[in-house]
Amino acid sequence: MRILLVGIAVTDRDVRAALTAEDMGIEAADAGELWDCVAVCEPDVVLAAADVPELAPALARIAVLLPVPVVLLGFSEAVWASFADANIFGCLVRPVTPPVVRGLLLAAYTQFQRMEAARVEAAQLREAFAARKVIDRAKGLVMQRHGVNEAAAYAWLRDESRRRRLPMADMARAVMDDEPQGRA
16 A cells, blocks of 8 residues: 655654555655655645644645545644544554554545445436436427327437437537538
8 A cells, every 4th residue: 555644753753653665655744745756656645734724725726636544643622623634544642553544544545445436336326317308308309290109219329329329418419500411
């Protein structure tokens, strides 16, 4: 796992002991270096000390442009409010032990992957639903123009789509736009 450490002191042995030999530990000294490290190294998780100056706006920017899960080290309600726009997936409060740090990093990574998969699936479903609506409307136009039933209209759209090597939704849009290529 690629773990980006931000503002984690070299003397913070319990946190550093959580990294295994297989982990790629990347370090950013401050929030200014954070963007470059995320853009270049594409970490799986960011582990950041909550008291790093300007960390909250830097994480908010990353959450929009290059989303990555974040685990904060150090917690208070005042600090938490400033991180509302970041992808915070957990907080650690000292004293910490390596197994707890490791477990939270893995949990943050796993939950973030699940969330991203759900986001992609939701976008695909929205796209499919929008295409289905266009196809249904085009089917209605074909039925109206030619006085055919729904099955025949769908078959015509499907056949024209194949013949013209167009996705079905594009063929339906052409019919709806009343372009010459889409006339039924």
